[in-house]
Amino acid sequence: MPRPTLSRGDRLLYGLGGAAPAAKEAAYTMFVLLFYTQVLGLGGTITGVIIALSLIWDGVSDPLVGSLSDRLHSRWGRRHPFMAMSVLPLGLGFVGLFSPPAAVAANTTWLAGWLLFWSLWVRTFVTTFAIPHLALSAEITTDYHERSQVLGARLATMFLFAVLLPAAGMYWIFPESAGQDGRFEAENYPLYGALSCLVVWLTTSLSTVGTRQHARNAPRALEERTTLLQLGRDLWRTLDNRNFRYLIAYDMAATGAYGVITSLNMLVWTFFWSFSAFQVSIILSLPSLLAVALATLSLGPLGRLAPKHRLVQLALAGLILNCLWLYPAALLGWLPDSPSLRFWLNFLFMFLFMYLFLLRLINSTSIVADLTDEHELAHGVRQEGSYFAVINFVSKLATVVGPLYGGLALDWVGLSAGMRPGDVPESTREGLVYALGLGVIPALLLALLAIARVHTSEANLRAVQAAIAERRDTESRTRDGSQTKA
Numbered sequence: 001m002p003r004p005t006l007s008r009g010d011r012l013l014y015g016l017g018g019a020a021p022a023a024k025e026a027a028y029t030m031f032v033l034l035f036y037t038q039v040l041g042l043g044g045t046i047t048g049v050i051i052a053l054s055l056i057w058d059g060v061s062d063p064l065v066g067s068l069s070d071r072l073h074s075r076w077g078r079r080h081p082f083m084a085m086s087v088l089p090l091g092l093g094f095v096g097l098f099s100p101p102a103a104v105a106a107n108t109t110w111l112a113g114w115l116l117f118w119s120l121w122v123r124t125f126v127t128t129f130a131i132p133h134l135a136l137s138a139e140i141t142t143d144y145h146e147r148s149q150v151l152g153a154r155l156a157t158m159f160l161f162a163v164l165l166p167a168a169g170m171y172w173i174f175p176e177s178a179g180q181d182g183r184f185e186a187e188n189y190p191l192y193g194a195l196s197c198l199v200v201w202l203t204t205s206l207s208t209v210g211t212r213q214h215a216r217n218a219p220r221a222l223e224e225r226t227t228l229l230q231l232g233r234d235l236w237r238t239l240d241n242r243n244f245r246y247l248i249a250y251d252m253a254a255t256g257a258y259g260v261i262t263s264l265n266m267l268v269w270t271f272f273w274s275f276s277a278f279q280v281s282i283i284l285s286l287p288s289l290l291a292v293a294l295a296t297l298s299l300g301p302l303g304r305l306a307p308k309h310r311l312v313q314l315a316l317a318g319l320i321l322n323c324l325w326l327y328p329a330a331l332l333g334w335l336p337d338s339p340s341l342r343f344w345l346n347f348l349f350m351f352l353f354m355y356l357f358l359l360r361l362i363n364s365t366s367i368v369a370d371l372t373d374e375h376e377l378a379h380g381v382r383q384e385g386s387y388f389a390v391i392n393f394v395s396k397l398a399t400v401v402g403p404l405y406g407g408l409a410l411d412w413v414g415l416s417a418g419m420r421p422g423d424v425p426e427s428t429r430e431g432l433v434y435a436l437g438l439g440v441i442p443a444l445l446l447a448l449l450a451i452a453r454v455h456t457s458e459a460n461l462r463a464v465q466a467a468i469a470e471r472r473d474t475e476s477r478t479r480d481g482s483q484t485k486a
Contacts, residue, residue, distance in 0.1 A: 006140065006141055006146060006149075006150065009210075010140070010210075010211070011149060011150055011153040012153060013206060013207055013210030013211055014133075014136070014137070014140065014150055014153060014154060014207060014210070014211050015150075015152075015153030015154045015156060015157040015207075016157055016203045016204075016206050016207040016210070017083070017129070017130070017133040017154060017157075017203065017204060017207035017208070017211075018153075018154040018155060018156075018157035018158035018161070019157055019158070019161040019199060019200065019203035019204070020086075020090060020126055020129050020130055020133075020200055020203065020204050021126055021130045021158060022157065022158040022159070022160070022161035022162040022165065023094065023161060023162075023165060023196045023199055023200050024122055024123065024126045025158070025162045025262070026161065026162045026163070026165045026166045026196070027094060027097065027098075027122075027196060028051065028262075028403070029162075029262030029263065029265065029266070030166040030169075030262075030265075030266050030284075031098075031166065031169075031189070031192065031266075032047075032051065032097070032115075032119075033047060033048075033051070033263060033266075033267075033403065033406060033407070034183060034266055034267070034270075035098065035186075035189055036111070036115055037407075037410065038184065038418070038419070039183075039184055039185075039186050039189070040100070040105050040111060040186065041108075041418075042108065042111055042112060042115070043108075043411075044406075044407040044408070044410035044411045044415070045407050045408060045411050046108075046112055046407075047115070047403070047407050048403045048404045048405075048406055048407020048408060048410075049404065049407065050112055050115050050116045050119065051115075051119060051403035051404075051407075052400045052403055052404040053116065054116060054119035054120050054123050055123070055396050055397070055399055055400040055403070056396075056397065056400060057120055057123065057124070058123040058124075058126075058127060058396045059392075059393045059394075059395075059396035059397040059400075060393070061123070061124055061127045061128075062127055062131055062389045062390075062392040062393040062396065063235050063386070063389045063390060063393050064389075065082065065127050065128055065131045065132070065385075065389060066131045066132075066135065066235075066385035066386050066387075066388055066389020066390070066392075067234045067235060067383075067385060067386050067389060068082075068385075069082050069131065069132040069135060069385040070135070070234065070382075070383050070384070070385040070386055076212070077214070078132070078135075078385070079132035079133065079135055079136045079139075079385075080132070080208060080211070080212055082128050082129065082131075082132040083128075083129050083132055083133055083204070083207070083208045084208050085128065086125045086126075086128040086129035086204070087129070087200075087201060087204045087205055087208065088201070089121070089125045090122070090125035090126060090129060090200055090204065091196075091197035091198070091200045091201040092197065093118060093121045093122035093125060094122065094193045094194075094196035094197045094200065095190070095193045095194060095197050096117075096118040096121065096193075097115075097118040097119070097121075097122055097193060098189040098190055098192055098193030098196075099189070099190040099193055100114045100115075105186070127392075129204055130392075131385060131388055131389050131392060132385065133154075133207070134154075134365075134388040134392070135384035135385040135387075135388050135389075136211065136214065136384075137150050137151050137154065137369055137384075138369040138372045138373075138384040138387075138388075139214065139384060140211070140214045142373070142465060144370065144458040144461045144462070145300070145303050145304075145458070147366045147369045147370065148299060148303055148308070148362060148363065148366040149299065149300075151362055151365045151366050151369065152295065152296065152299050152362045155358060155361055155362050155365065156292045156295065156296060156358070157203075159288055159291070159292055159354060159358055160288065160289070160292055161199065161203075162288075163284040163285055163288040163354075164284075164285055164288070164289075165195070165196065165199060166281075166284055167280075167281040167282075167284040167285035168195070168281075169192045169195065169281075170183075170277045170278065170280050170281030170284070171277075171278065171281045173188050173191050173192050173195070174188055174192075174277045175277055175278065176276060176277060176278075181276075181277060181420070182277055183270070183277055184420070234383055234386045235386055235389070235390055237375075237379060237383070237386075238375065238383065238386050238387050238390050239390075240375075240378065240379075241371055241374055241375060241378070243367070243371060243374075243454050243455065243456065244368075244371050244387070244390075246450050246451070246453040246454045247364065247367060247368065247371075247391065247450075247451075247454055248390070248391065248394050249446075249450040250312075250364070250447045250450035250451040250454065251364065251391055251394055251395055251398070251447075252394050252395075252397070252398040253398070253443045253444070253446035253447035253450060254316070254360070254364075254443070254444065254447035255394075255395040255396075255398040255399055256398040256399070256401045256402070256439075256443045257439070257440045257441075257443035257444050257447065258357070258399070258402070259398065259399040259400070259401050259402020259403070259405070260401065260402050260405055260406065260436065260439030260440050260443070261402075261436070261439075261440055262402060263402040263403050263405065263406030263407075264406050264409065264432060264435065264436050264439070266280070267406075267410070267415070267432060268432050268433065268436060269283065269346075270421055271415065271419075271421050271424050271428070271429055271432060272330075272429045272430075272432050272433055273342060273343075273346060274421045274422075275343065275346075279343055282347070283343075283346055283347055283350050284350075286347070287347055287348075287350040287351035287354055288350070288354045290351055290355075291351055291354035291355035291358055292354075292358065294355055295355055295358045295359055295362065298359075299359075299362065302359075307455075307456055307457045307458070308363040308364070308366055308367050308370075308456055309363075309367065309451060309454045309455060309456050311359060311360075311363045312359075312360045312363045312364050312367075312451050312454075313448060313451055313452060315356045315357070315359040315360035315363075316356075316360055316444060316447055316448045316451065317448060318352070318356040319353065319356045319357065319360070319444055320441060320444050320445065320448070322349065322352045322353055322356065323437065323440060323441050323444070324441075325349075326345055326346070326349045327433050327436070327437060330342075330433070331430060331433060364451070365391075367454065367456055368387055368388060368391055369384070370456055370461050371387060371456075372384045372387050373461060373464045373465055373468065374464055375387065376468055377464050377467055377468050377471075401439075402439075405435075405439050409431075409432070409435040409439075412431070412435070413427075413428045413431030413432055413435060414427070414428045414431070415428055415432070
C-alpha cells in the first residue's frame with residue numbers, strides 16, 4: 001500500500017536538491033563554452049572535446065555511484081551519506097571552474113588541462129549527490145501520482161535554478177558597462193563561480209538535512225558482497241525490463257537534442273538575435289517561471305487524464321511543432337523588422353519549450369521510479385539507485401553530443417574568438433540556426449518513436465505493489481513460523 005501522503009514541506013525540501021545539477025547545467029549550457037572560447041581564446045573543437053570527455057566520465061561514474069548507494073549499510077540509510085559528503089567539494093568546484101589564474105589562461109595547454117580537471121571535479125560531486133538523491137524519490141513514496149509530484153518538485157527546482165542562476169548573473173554580474181558587453185569580460189566570471197558555489201551549498205545542505213527522516217524508511221541494502229562484477233550484474237539486471245529498454249532509447253535521443261539546444265542557445269541569442277545580456281536574462285527567467293508554475297498546476301489534472309507515457313508523447317510532439325515556426329520564419333524573412341516583436345516571440349517560444357520539456361522530463365523520470373517496483377517483483381530486490389544511474393548514464397553519454405556538436409559547429413560556421421554580434425557575417429549567423437535545427441529535430445523524432453513503445457499505468461503499478469506486499473507477508477509468516485519451531 002502507498003505510504004502516507006508527503007507534506008508540501010517534505011516535497012519542497014526534497015526538491016531543493018535539484019539545484020545541484022541545475023547549477024552544473026547552467027554553467028555548461030550558458031557560460032563555459034562562451035567563457036573558454038570567446039573570452040579566453042581556447043579553440044571551439046578543443047573545448048568541445050574536453051567537455052565531451054568530462055561527460056563520458058560523468059556517465060561512467062553514475063552507475064558506480066548508483067549501485068554503491070543501493071548496497072550501502074549505514075545508520076543514516078543508503079543515500080544520505082553520499083549526499084552529505086558531496087556538499088562542500090561540489091560548491092568549491094564552481095569556484096575553480098570559473099577562476100583560472102592568469103598564467104594558466106595565457107597557455108593553451110594549461111588552460112585545456114584546467115578546464116578538464118575542474119569539469120571532472122564538478123561532475124563527479126554532482127553525481128555523488130544527484131544519483132542518491134534521485135533514488136531517494138522512489139523510497140519516500142510509493143504512490144503513482146505522488147511520485148510525479150515529488151519528482152516534479154525536484155525538476156521544477158532544477159529548471160528554476162538552471163535559468164534563474166544565469167539570469168541573475170546576466171543582470172548583476174554581466175551587464176553592459178561603458179559600452180562593453182560584460183559577457184566578454186574575463187574578470188566577471190569568478191564572481192559567477194562564487195554565486196554558484198553559495199547556491200549549491202545552501203540548497204544541498206537544506207535538502208540533505210531536511211530529508212534525513214526518510215533514511216529510517218529506506219529498504220534494506222543488498223546483502224551480497226560488493227565487487228565490480230556484482231556492480232556490473234546489478235546494472236545489467238535492470239535491462240531485463242522491456243519498458244526500461246525503450247525508455248533508455250527515448251532518453252538517449254531526447255537528451256541528445258537537449259544537449260545541442262543548451263550548447264548553442266546562448267550563442268544563437270547573442271549572435272543571431274543580437275539580444276543584450278539583459279534581454280537574455282529576461283528570456284531565461286520569466287518564461288521558465290511561468291512554465292514551472294503551469295507545469296506544477298497542470299501536473300495533477302493531466303496525470304488523471306492520461307498515463308505518464310502518453311503525456312511524454314504529447315510533450316515531445318509539442319516540442320517538435322515548436323521548432324517549426326519561429327526560426328524558419330526568421331530565416332525566410334517573414335518576421336517584421338521589429339526588435340521588440342522578435343524579443344517577445346522568443347519569449348513565447350521559450351515558454352512553450354520550457355513547459356513541454358518540463359512536462360516530458362517529470363513524467364519520464366516518474367516512470368523510472370515506477371519501474372523499480374516492477375524490478376522488485378521480478379527479482380526480489382530493490383535497485384532504485386541502479387535504475388536512476390543507468391538512465392543518467394545514458395543521458396550523459398547522449399549529452400556528450402551537445403558540446404561536441406556545438407564546438408564543431410562553431411568552427412564549421414566560422415564563429416571565431418573575438419567576434420562580436422555586430423561583426424558576424426550573415427552566413428555565420430544563419431549557420432548557427434541551421435546547426436541548431438539539424439541537431440535537434442531528427443533527435444526529437446527518434447525520441448517520439450521510442451517512447452511510443454513504453455506502456456505504464458496506475459492500475460498496473462498498484463497490481464505490482466499488491467503482489468510485492470503479498471510476497472513480503474508470506475515471507476514474514478514463513479520466517480516467524482521457522483523461528484517459532486526453533
